[in-house]
Amino acid sequence: QVQLQQWGAGLLKPSETLSLTCAVYGASFSDYYWSWIRQSPGKGLEWIGEIRHSGSTNYNPSFKSRVSISVDKSRNQFSLRLTSMTAADTAVYYCASARYARLDFWGQGTLVTVSS
Amino acid sequence: EIVMTQSPATLSVSPGERATLSCRASQSVSSNLAWYQQKPGQAPRLLIYDASTRATGIPARFSGSGSGTEFTLTISSLQSEDFAVYFCQQYHNWPPYIFGQGTKLEIK
Numbered sequence: 001q002v003q004l005q006q007w008g009a010g011l012l013k014p015s016e017t018l019s020l021t022c023a024v025y026g027a028s029f030s031d032y033y034w035s036w037i038r039q040s041p042g043k044g045l046e047w048i049g050e051i052r053h054s055g056s057t058n059y060n061p062s063f064k065s066r067v068s069i070s071v072d073k074s075r076n077q078f079s080l081r082l083t084s085m086t087a088a089d090t091a092v093y094y095c096a097s098a099r100y101a102r103l104d105f106w107g108q109g110t111l112v113t114v115s116s
Numbered sequence: 117e118i119v120m121t122q123s124p125a126t127l128s129v130s131p132g133e134r135a136t137l138s139c140r141a142s143q144s145v146s147s148n149l150a151w152y153q154q155k156p157g158q159a160p161r162l163l164i165y166d167a168s169t170r171a172t173g174i175p176a177r178f179s180g181s182g183s184g185t186e187f188t189l190t191i192s193s194l195q196s197e198d199f200a201v202y203f204c205q206q207y208h209n210w211p212p213y214i215f216g217q218g219t220k221l222e223i224k
Contacts (some may be wrong), residue, residue: 035213045160045203049223060212094159101207102150104171106159 006095008080012103012114018082021097022107023075029053033098034078036069039109040091050098051078062096085114118142118206122216128224131194137219139187139204148208151180151189154218155200163202164189190223198221 008020022034025075047058051069059067068081082089095107119142129135133197138150147167152160162171164180165186177192191198 037213039213044217045205046212047213047215050211058211096159098213099214100165101148101210102162102165103152103160103213103218104162106161106166109159 002097002105004095004097004105004107006093006110008093008110008112010111010113012085012112014086014114014116015090016085017092018085018089019079020093020095020110020112021077021079023077024097025076025096026056027076027105029071029076030075031099033101034069034071035096035098035103036080036093037096037103037106038089038091038093043091046091047083048080085112087114090093090114117212118145118209118214118215119205120200120204120216122204122219124192124219125217126220126222128222129194130195130224133173133194133224135191135194135198135221137189137191137202137221138184139189139216141185141187141206141208144184145208148206149176149180149182149187150205150207152203152205153198153200154203160203194221196223 003025006022030053033050034046066083069076092109096103097105121140149167151164154160169178201218
């Protein structure tokens with residue numbers, strides 16, 4: 001069974017950078033795309049971007065100028081960086097695995113609050 | 117960009133009854149549609165993919181249908197654990213993956 005465990009800072013000040021990491025257990029890292037999604041009351045579920053084990057990425061144009069997703073194959077981990085955070089970025093952030101474009105396993109979620 | 121619209125926003129149904137949830141795409145997504153269930157404080161869980169295929173471990177009372185722009189999730193006989201929020205997601209034109217805004221299924 002695939003399990004994803006995520007962690008990172010939950011409270012940021014405006015203009016700071018969000019950094020989250022997701023560890024993958026029970027899956028071959030090369031079999032999936034690895035995604036980040038966020039959920040806020042105002043905007044619902046928003047897909048942020050994804051990465052393959054090769055390091056190739058796809059990003060949502062809405063975030064493209066601020067987002068970076070990286071992978072550490074040696075640790076079976078992938079990470080999200082989102083710069084220039086504002087209050088509008090307050091949300092629960094999830095990591096997830098995607099095979100054939102369906103998001104079949106999810107992390108537990110991290111509540112990220114942006115406040116001065 | 118494709119827009120996914122779910123209806124109704126809230127659906128009130130009694131346990132044991134059938135629930136029918138709708139999802140409409142602004143343009144054809146073929147059968148490239150998934151449904152997710154989300155309970156309070158939990159991450160979404162994949163229920164249905166390719167419009168009608170149940171994910172591993174999903175009970176047979178959940179069924180999906182449709183293609184093109186109109187899709188339906190049916191729960192044949194509601195159990196207490198089925199009251200949750202349901203999202204559809206298209207993956208015909210990706211990236212990005214696009215989700216509907218969700219339907220809250222509540223106990224009547």
